[in-house]
Structure formats: C-alpha cells, structure tokens
Amino acid sequence: MHKVIISLTLASCLFQINAQELSMEKLQLVAKNVDAQDNIITATGDVVAYSPTYYLSANKLIYNKDKEILELFDNVLIIKDNNIQTQSNYAYVDMKNDIINQDPAFLMDNSSNIWSNSKEANKDKEIITLENSILSSCDCIDPIWSIRSSSSDYDTEAMWINTYNPRLYIKDVPVFYLPYFGFPTDTTRRTGLLLPTIGYGKSEGFLYSQPIFIAPADNYDIELIPQIRTNRGYGSYVNFRYADSPDSILKIKTGYFKEFDSYMKDEKLENSEHYGFNIDYERKNIFATQKEHQDGIFSSIKYLNDIEYVTLEQGEDDFSTDKKVESKLNYFYNTPNYYGGAYGKYYIDTSKNTNKNTLQELPQIQLHSYNKELFLENLIYSIDAKAQNFTRREGLNAKIYDINIPISYTKNILDDYMYLGVENRTVLTQYDYSNSIYKNLNYDDGTLIQNRTSFIVGSDLLRPYEDYIHTINLNASYEIPKNLKEHGDLYNITVKNDNPRKYSELNVFPTLQDNKVINLNLNQSLYDKESLKQFINHKMSQSIMYDTLDNPKLQDFSNYVKLNHEYGSISGKVVYNMDDNKIVEGSFDGSLSYEDFTLSAGYYYTKKTDNEFNTRDDLESYRVSTSYRLAKDYSIKYYENYDLQEKIRNRQGIGLNIDDSCWNLDLRVEREITPRSRYIEGTNRYGSEDQTILYAVLMLKPIGGLRQKYKVKEND
Numbered sequence: 001m002h003k004v005i006i007s008l009t010l011a012s013c014l015f016q017i018n019a020q021e022l023s024m025e026k027l028q029l030v031a032k033n034v035d036a037q038d039n040i041i042t043a044t045g046d047v048v049a050y051s052p053t054y055y056l057s058a059n060k061l062i063y064n065k066d067k068e069i070l071e072l073f074d075n076v077l078i079i080k081d082n083n084i085q086t087q088s089n090y091a092y093v094d095m096k097n098d099i100i101n102q103d104p105a106f107l108m109d110n111s112s113n114i115w116s117n118s119k120e121a122n123k124d125k126e127i128i129t130l131e132n133s134i135l136s137s138c139d140c141i142d143p144i145w146s147i148r149s150s151s152s153d154y155d156t157e158a159m160w161i162n163t164y165n166p167r168l169y170i171k172d173v174p175v176f177y178l179p180y181f182g183f184p185t186d187t188t189r190r191t192g193l194l195l196p197t198i199g200y201g202k203s204e205g206f207l208y209s210q211p212i213f214i215a216p217a218d219n220y221d222i223e224l225i226p227q228i229r230t231n232r233g234y235g236s237y238v239n240f241r242y243a244d245s246p247d248s249i250l251k252i253k254t255g256y257f258k259e260f261d262s263y264m265k266d267e268k269l270e271n272s273e274h275y276g277f278n279i280d281y282e283r284k285n286i287f288a289t290q291k292e293h294q295d296g297i298f299s300s301i302k303y304l305n306d307i308e309y310v311t312l313e314q315g316e317d318d319f320s321t322d323k324k325v326e327s328k329l330n331y332f333y334n335t336p337n338y339y340g341g342a343y344g345k346y347y348i349d350t351s352k353n354t355n356k357n358t359l360q361e362l363p364q365i366q367l368h369s370y371n372k373e374l375f376l377e378n379l380i381y382s383i384d385a386k387a388q389n390f391t392r393r394e395g396l397n398a399k400i401y402d403i404n405i406p407i408s409y410t411k412n413i414l415d416d417y418m419y420l421g422v423e424n425r426t427v428l429t430q431y432d433y434s435n436s437i438y439k440n441l442n443y444d445d446g447t448l449i450q451n452r453t454s455f456i457v458g459s460d461l462l463r464p465y466e467d468y469i470h471t472i473n474l475n476a477s478y479e480i481p482k483n484l485k486e487h488g489d490l491y492n493i494t495v496k497n498d499n500p501r502k503y504s505e506l507n508v509f510p511t512l513q514d515n516k517v518i519n520l521n522l523n524q525s526l527y528d529k530e531s532l533k534q535f536i537n538h539k540m541s542q543s544i545m546y547d548t549l550d551n552p553k554l555q556d557f558s559n560y561v562k563l564n565h566e567y568g569s570i571s572g573k574v575v576y577n578m579d580d581n582k583i584v585e586g587s588f589d590g591s592l593s594y595e596d597f598t599l600s601a602g603y604y605y606t607k608k609t610d611n612e613f614n615t616r617d618d619l620e621s622y623r624v625s626t627s628y629r630l631a632k633d634y635s636i637k638y639y640e641n642y643d644l645q646e647k648i649r650n651r652q653g654i655g656l657n658i659d660d661s662c663w664n665l666d667l668r669v670e671r672e673i674t675p676r677s678r679y680i681e682g683t684n685r686y687g688s689e690d691q692t693i694l695y696a697v698l699m700l701k702p703i704g705g706l707r708q709k710y711k712v713k714e715n716d
Helices: 002-018 261-267 500-506
Strands: 020-023 028-031 033-037 040-050 054-064 069-080 084-094 099-109 114-124 127-136 145-155 160-164 167-170 173-177 180-184 197-201 205-209 212-217 220-229 233-242 248-259 273-284 294-304 324-334 338-349 360-374 376-391 397-413 418-434 446-464 468-487 517-528 534-546 552-565 568-577 582-594 597-606 619-629 634-643 648-659 663-679 686-700 704-715
Touching: 028 033, 028 054, 054 084, 069 099, 099 127, 114 145, 127 160, 248 261, 294 338
Parallel strands: 197 704
Antiparallel strands: 020 028, 028 040, 033 040, 040 054, 054 069, 069 084, 084 099, 099 114, 114 127, 127 145, 145 160, 145 167, 160 180, 167 173, 197 205, 205 220, 212 220, 220 233, 233 248, 248 273, 273 294, 294 324, 324 338, 338 360, 360 376, 376 397, 397 418, 418 446, 446 468, 468 517, 517 534, 534 552, 552 568, 568 582, 582 597, 597 619, 619 634, 634 648, 648 663, 663 686, 686 704
C-alpha cells in the first residue's frame, strides 16, 4: 500500500512541475502543462506529440481523443512519415481521416530538398493542396531560383507536384511563364518529358527537340524525340528498350529526317531524307541448360542511308565520327571441352557514296576443342576450325577454310626456375576466290598446308622484399614455318608484288607467311606488398625476322613502361625498327588528379616504311583534356584532339561548370569537324564541315532543365 501512494505522489509532481507524458493507443504526448477534461486534452508549453506516423510540436495543443482530432497553435511543426515536414502558425489534424489544414504553411520534402511556402496548405490523405505558393530547392531566405504559382498540389504517394500558372524567377526577376508545369520529386522511372534542346544555326534556323519518355511497364520503355529545324526540315527519333528475360536486353533506335528542298539544294546534300536504325540485343543462357554450359547471342546491327542520320540526332554531343559503321551478330556455345561460335560483320563506310567495294565478313563459323592431354603428362593438343566468307559486290571475294592443330609439350627444370617447351602447329587453309574487278584476271583457288614448329624457353620468377614484390617473366621463342603444300594464288607466297594487280587484291585477306621469326620478351612488375597494387610495369620485346633469302634481320624493338602513382598513371611505348633505323611507332598516355586539378593526355605515332614486314600507315595525333576547380561550385575545362598528320583539329573546346546544391549550369564552346553527305568535287567521297558551337545546359535540381545549342560559325 505504501508503494502505490509513493508512485501516485511522484506522478503528481511530474505532472505539475516538469512535464507530463500520456500513454494512449496512437499518440504519445509530452508538455509542461497538461489539462484533461473528459475526452479533451489541452497541453501548453513545449508541446511534443508523436505516433508511428506523425511527429508534432507547438506552443499549444488541443486533442479530442474520441475523434482523434488535433489543433495546434503557434510555432507548429509537423513531420509526416519522417520525410515531409511542414511549419505553420496554426494546424488542424484529423488523424483518423488523414486530413491536415494549415495556414500559412512552410512545407519541406527531405528526400528531394524541395520546399514550398504557401498562404494555406490542405492535406487530404496523400494529396497536399497549396494556395499562392513559392517553391524551390535553394536557400529558403534568398533562393537563386523559385517557381511562384497561384496554386499547386503535391501527391505524396506518387511523388509528383503540379503547379498552375507558374512563373520561374531568377532571384526576383520573372523569366518564364507556363499555364501548367508538373514534375516528380524523386528518381522513380515514369512517363514524362525529358530535357528539351533549343538551338540556333545560321543555315538551319531555330532548333527545338523535346524527348517524350513513356514507361508503361517495368520491363520496357519508349522514348520519342521529335525535332524541327525551321530552315532545314523536321523529323523524329525513337528509342525502345525491352528486357524479355533477366538475362537479356533489347535496344532499338530508329529515326527519320526530311530536308526542305531549298536547304538540300543550297547545301548540295545527296539525299532529301535521312533514316536508319540500330538494333542491339544481348541474351545469355538461351539453349544452355546443363551445368558449366554457357551460350549467348550478341547483336549490334546498324543501318543508315548517310551520315546525316547520326549528326542530326539530338542529345548525342559526343557522337562517333568513325568512317566505318560496324554491325555485328555473334552467337557462342561453350562447354568445358568444346566451344562453337558463329559471327558476322557488316561495314558501311560513310565517307563513300557507295559501299559496293567495302569488304564484309558474312559469316564466320568457328569450332574449337580445348586442350587435352595426349599420351604423356604436359603433352597437350587442341583443334580449331574456321570458315570465313569475305564478300562484296565489286571486288575480289574469298571463302577461307582453316583447320589448326597445335601439339605442345612443356617441362619445368632447375627446380622450376625455368621451363622448356616445343610446339608443332599444323595449319590447313583453303581459299576459294570469285568476282575480281579485273575481268581479264583469272584466280586459281589457293591451298596452303603449313607446319610451324616453335621452340620456347622461359622463366617466371617472384621475389618479395621488405616493402614490395618483384615479378619477372623472361621468354624466348624460335618459330620455324614450313610450307608443305603451296597451290594456287596465295598472297606474298605464290603471288609477289611483281604482279601488282593480284598482289593488291589479295592483300586484304589473311594469309600465313613463311618467314622464320625469333621473339625475345621481358615483362617485369613491382607490387606493393600490403595492397598488392601494381605501381610499375615494364615490357621489352625484340623480333628477328628472316627474309626470303633466309637472312636474319633485327626488326621491332618495343619498350613499354607504365607507372601507377597516387595521383594517376603515366605510360609510354616506343617501337624502334632496327632494320629501318627509325622509330616506327610511339605512344604516350598520362592521367593526373591532384587536389582541384585533373589532366589526361595522349599521343600516338606510326610510320610507314618500305620494310616488307611493316604494315603500318603514317599516323600522328594527340589529345589533351584538363579541368580545374576554381572554387567549391566552379570549375573550368579544356580539351582538344589534333591530327598532326592531316593538320586537322578534330575537336577543341573550353567549358565552365557551376554546380550548386540546387542548380547546375554547364557552358561549353566547341570547335569540331562534322561529316556531311556532300560530295567533294572530282571524287566519290563526302566532305565535312568545320563548326563552332556554343552548348549550354541549365538544370534546376531536381525539377529538370534546358539544353541549348547555338552554331556560332559554319565552314566547309
């Protein structure tokens, strides 16, 4: 009996002096002063109330327990589902029917950082209606941008805001008006409008392109991208994505653009219509159901009637300008013992007005048997068979059938410090020719049976030190080919360059040569002992070729070094041809990231010589890309690609990026060479256009933004 009296006395003191907490079925209440009369509870002084759904605070609270209705006065704070936060002077909360009325109201969505300040806010279940509201995601006191509307509504379940009569303000200046604007407050994939592109060019006029994203289901979506260029024409592109299984993805892109007759004539374009399509499909485990069996298909099929189909596509600022557009269709089936595959390649050379003489590979079939032991341990063999069909409408075609049977034996000696090996590889190749462009030339189908014997000696060593690990691989091989049978026309074997027509037509087909060769290789690396991260890699190789008189000639000496450091990496390669006494290939690549500065640079060089073993062309180019962060939200960048051989700057640009917490502005001025479907007089090839373009992308986080493209200068 004494314990009950003490507990009641203690509870009374807490109620009167400090704070009171009432336990109810749905609501917990803490306040300095609480008065309960019948079903009405009145609390004042630092009132805090909370439930599994709500957190509320105010100077005063009146609660009707029967109706589950709350009224809150002065400094009202309501947090719903630990996400949506509102502040007001007064609030009416119907917890049973999920209705809230507030005025004036400040609403904050913590997940998107969007806030709204409105004259009045009314919540009915998942819909919040706001009257005379201002919303933004910037600083509440002085926002850089804001949207002011006569009314708006926020669907807290769909995470979507609709605004009516919205005006976009930059600071206090109105810059844009729409009768309606809606946007999501999360990153859920949904149907809607994507970033539009607005642009201008002197010859093309005004450009407007508006992507429309449609997401009817979780496993597929469609993107429509209509565009109009007021002086040039109009068209549309479509992207379709579909996942028909967990192991597959299908992507289809197609488009069409119609030129105005006046623009086509002024620009001397070949076609008035530009169209094409891309079909990319990947799928694994189609027929393979057994354990350790895999199969899959990969296809990338591309077609376009001219290069304008690529350059007209919006949103592709970094489009590829490779001369050849490649299509692929590959299928493979793999088991622990066997591998089979079927491949096809088709090329469209966009620099030509016809592809009748472009060589295609349709198809290639490969069957392979993995290494198996033959009688003795370490005596292994494998079998590889290929069938290739090289075809074109104009020019020599060839069907090539190839069977390759290598047998090898290796043995470790000197306590495994060294290994010796020998390999005998027998290759049977058949060539079936057709369709020569020279009608007076007759080609004899070729047969080549070659035996290639290789002797190998090498060593793989590893040594740990106190702070690092050193690995080194030394390898030397001597390869002796022997033609057992030579029949018909074979490039550089039975047909030499004293027959230039045949020699020129045959050199595009792969043919085994019969030159003896010695290869010497060194590969060494240093690794951090704790992290096992490689920080130095060094490779050297020297080839020695035997000419037709069986005289050895030192050929390519290659030296490659790569250094990985804390701030990036540096690598360089030099190939010096001993017979030509000159550097025939060189490259450099480097990357650096230090504090606010980043740099990426590269250089590539090859030299063509009269050496019969050198198949390189004259090429020389460099690239550089760098950026520097000026301040917390400001950075600048510069990039350039330059062809030193052709003395052409393919791309050059400078940019400024401002990345604030609530907005982003990316400005870029770029000079680039863009291919056109316009004939170069006196040739059957297309020309190009030198353009200077101003790009501007403005993003108001997270509601969206605008992409602008302005052609400052256009030259042929």
